[in-house]
Amino acid sequence: MSSHYRRKDSFKVTTKGGLRTFGDHDDRTMSPPSQSSWKDRRSRRKGGRGYRKNQSSGDDKMRDGPNPRSRLEDDDGDISMDDAGTAGGAGGNRFAPYGARPKSRRGYRPGGRDDNTDMDAHNKFKRLGLPVSSRHGGRRSNRETYTWMKIYIPFGNKNSKEWLLKSIQDLCTVPFQPIDFHYLSDGTACFYVDDKRAGYAIGEVSKRITNTNGHKVVINCKPHPPLAERFLKNIPLTEAQIEILKRSMSNRYDVLTHKLNLSNLLQDEDLKSNNIQAILNRPNIMESVIKIIAENIPQITSLDLSNNKLYSLDNLKELVGKVPLLRNLSLAKNMLKNEKDLDKISGLKLEELTLDANPLCVQFRDETTYVSSVRKRFPKLLKLDGHELPPPITFDVDTGSEVLPDQQGSYYINDQLKSLVCTFIQQYFAVYDSENRQGLLDAYHEKSCFSMTIPPNNPRDSSSQKVHSLSYYIKFSRNLQKVTDIDYRSKLLKTSKLGVVAFLTELPETQHDLASFVVDISMQTPTLLCFTVSGLFKETGRRSGHPQPIIAFSRTFLTVPAGPGLCIINDQLSIRKPSLSQLKGAFSTPAPTPSTSPVPPEIQAQSSLSQSAPLVAAVTPTHQEMIQSFSQQSGMNVEWSQKCLCENNWNYEQSARVFTDLHSKGNIPPEAFVK
Amino acid sequence: MAASDFKIKIAQACQAGEEFQKIYYDSLDKRRNKLSKLYSADASLVWNGNACSGSQQITKFYEQLPTSDFRVDTLDCQPIAEEATNGVTSVLVTVSGTVKFEGNRMQGFNQTFVLAQTGDVWKVASDSFRFHE
Numbered sequence: 001m002s003s004h005y006r007r008k009d010s011f012k013v014t015t016k017g018g019l020r021t022f023g024d025h026d027d028r029t030m031s032p033p034s035q036s037s038w039k040d041r042r043s044r045r046k047g048g049r050g051y052r053k054n055q056s057s058g059d060d061k062m063r064d065g066p067n068p069r070s071r072l073e074d075d076d077g078d079i080s081m082d083d084a085g086t087a088g089g090a091g092g093n094r095f096a097p098y099g100a101r102p103k104s105r106r107g108y109r110p111g112g113r114d115d116n117t118d119m120d121a122h123n124k125f126k127r128l129g130l131p132v133s134s135r136h137g138g139r140r141s142n143r144e145t146y147t148w149m150k151i152y153i154p155f156g157n158k159n160s161k162e163w164l165l166k167s168i169q170d171l172c173t174v175p176f177q178p179i180d181f182h183y184l185s186d187g188t189a190c191f192y193v194d195d196k197r198a199g200y201a202i203g204e205v206s207k208r209i210t211n212t213n214g215h216k217v218v219i220n221c222k223p224h225p226p227l228a229e230r231f232l233k234n235i236p237l238t239e240a241q242i243e244i245l246k247r248s249m250s251n252r253y254d255v256l257t258h259k260l261n262l263s264n265l266l267q268d269e270d271l272k273s274n275n276i277q278a279i280l281n282r283p284n285i286m287e288s289v290i291k292i293i294a295e296n297i298p299q300i301t302s303l304d305l306s307n308n309k310l311y312s313l314d315n316l317k318e319l320v321g322k323v324p325l326l327r328n329l330s331l332a333k334n335m336l337k338n339e340k341d342l343d344k345i346s347g348l349k350l351e352e353l354t355l356d357a358n359p360l361c362v363q364f365r366d367e368t369t370y371v372s373s374v375r376k377r378f379p380k381l382l383k384l385d386g387h388e389l390p391p392p393i394t395f396d397v398d399t400g401s402e403v404l405p406d407q408q409g410s411y412y413i414n415d416q417l418k419s420l421v422c423t424f425i426q427q428y429f430a431v432y433d434s435e436n437r438q439g440l441l442d443a444y445h446e447k448s449c450f451s452m453t454i455p456p457n458n459p460r461d462s463s464s465q466k467v468h469s470l471s472y473y474i475k476f477s478r479n480l481q482k483v484t485d486i487d488y489r490s491k492l493l494k495t496s497k498l499g500v501v502a503f504l505t506e507l508p509e510t511q512h513d514l515a516s517f518v519v520d521i522s523m524q525t526p527t528l529l530c531f532t533v534s535g536l537f538k539e540t541g542r543r544s545g546h547p548q549p550i551i552a553f554s555r556t557f558l559t560v561p562a563g564p565g566l567c568i569i570n571d572q573l574s575i576r577k578p579s580l581s582q583l584k585g586a587f588s589t590p591a592p593t594p595s596t597s598p599v600p601p602e603i604q605a606q607s608s609l610s611q612s613a614p615l616v617a618a619v620t621p622t623h624q625e626m627i628q629s630f631s632q633q634s635g636m637n638v639e640w641s642q643k644c645l646c647e648n649n650w651n652y653e654q655s656a657r658v659f660t661d662l663h664s665k666g667n668i669p670p671e672a673f674v675k
Numbered sequence: 676m677a678a679s680d681f682k683i684k685i686a687q688a689c690q691a692g693e694e695f696q697k698i699y700y701d702s703l704d705k706r707r708n709k710l711s712k713l714y715s716a717d718a719s720l721v722w723n724g725n726a727c728s729g730s731q732q733i734t735k736f737y738e739q740l741p742t743s744d745f746r747v748d749t750l751d752c753q754p755i756a757e758e759a760t761n762g763v764t765s766v767l768v769t770v771s772g773t774v775k776f777e778g779n780r781m782q783g784f785n786q787t788f789v790l791a792q793t794g795d796v797w798k799v800a801s802d803s804f805r806f807h808e
Binding site: 448 | 681682685686689692693719720721722723724725726740741746747748749750751752753754755756758759760761767769771773775776777778779780781783785787789800801802803805806807808
């Protein structure tokens, strides 16, 4: 939205709220310098205020500084349209704690301030219910008492929000929940945290992150009074609320035509009866709506958002890229005032757009200007407000597809390999899910390697489980992006069949959902077969508690031929949290025991053929096999191997430890090694 | 093999994977026409269940995808015992992260490579890619 437009809006606001003077105007000079270093630095640069008055009024860039006032005034000024007037007459003495700051510090130019603009900001504050504190009417309060922090990241728009938050969270010593993440128009990213300690910890991360352009990411933070309650409504919806919203949306979705009708959502009976105020102007509501669309019905072709009092498309812009087939959008009967708002959604490949009954429609000189202005944003548009448009001008150039190849199911190269690999997988996981993983010993090569990774913590996932089950695995994670020490890298790589199986034995008990498995065989040579298995498992052991956590995994096996079966030489396990849709379908068929668990058709088919199918040499755990294996590993004869295993309750790993211990002390008689 | 030798192998595998990962995703995001040089002539690719082979075919496949923006979250590399590779020094590289293809939503992915040393250079012998569901 252009600054000109906003300013116009601001003036209106000023009139409504009336002009007042605010105590914080001159307090700035009284603030102790230590409390906000960047502020003081700027004061110095500025060389005093009031100088060159109005100089900046036409300079958008300078107006949009990284401070709350200018954010409100310039970037989110639109918000004030929501419930406009409800707060218009109240709280006249409130002040903007960090308002009345002149212009952007990036400007570094001595720039006077526009007093009118400051007034506007003030009036907006109170109307917005944004950071204002009625207790300290007209006087600057002691910042030490502020319990929130506001974080500014100059040039934060150079990387994605996800990347930025993730990078900060990775380095930040205190976990945090970003509130109201947004950008100022100079590209500075801003958000609040409701925990001062976290805020300072975030500040510590400054210049420790390098972005993809090779620049150090600077992070500034300032204490901030808590956001007013009205604004807190921007905190994400609860899962229960999302479920209700999902239900309403699904009632409003036509499966056959792929049309989603969200017209007049505020009056939705179902939502109303559940105390959800579906005001699409609120970021939390719009975000949830878009998320539900993206996760459940990304194939929609038509979306009706008419009659929702939308005054801005700021939040709707998140829809771009998530609905590749959307062609028809209705924004009729909203409060859109500025044609430039359409830029935010110009990434949508619209063929039909309805803008009827929005203030912006009457701003154009004539019909032609209107059409060409809209078409500039949507060059493929065929229909505007129900009227056919002249066909778009197109040239036959290869603009690059935006369509990804369809996802296919498992890929096995040929039926013979399919049979071999399916049998292997079925048997492998049957033993893996059993009480005793020792039986896996013979599935591994002498020179086998195993390692696992879990993804770094994701601050965005705060909505899911508080302490996710994955945290247990952190200590095993060999993510080379994080683990840089060579010795530690070696240590986290489990080697030799004994080492690998001993480690696997320590991992929590599991049950794999064979029905969820997808298998890709990606390489085949006479000596090597490489395949990846993806799917879900749940932890079933005592550690897991209830509900048993469900975990998504991808596991790559490199195998060499071993008789009629396969022997693992490399094994890499990546685990992660499952997606919501995965969770929905997980373990949908009851599976009382792993041995009888349901399996996908192809894997199922193999089991009936098991006589002819090549079997993995010995993945069925028996004591006899353990003795053989132990004898091989230790060099002891069968009798002594059995003795050792028996005395250690057939715990292979423990037996191995005891043996190594005794052997190193020379406590094993020589006859034990006579075969 | 002596323990220290093996440790060197591990370090080498890690280094190969780290270097590769940087070059690979950079090429994929910005210089897809250079991809063919990263794949060995008889390399194989399985991409979300779609298979193709040969460095030319694979490059062609990738060139048809929408513009991408990859972000790597995890990387893991293991040396592959030479019994399995006819004596060719090879490494298993596993990557996970997120990718945004233009016109599509951001998605998690897992990708597994087998890298093999051929002469002075390392090339991709196999590439397996899946979106996280």
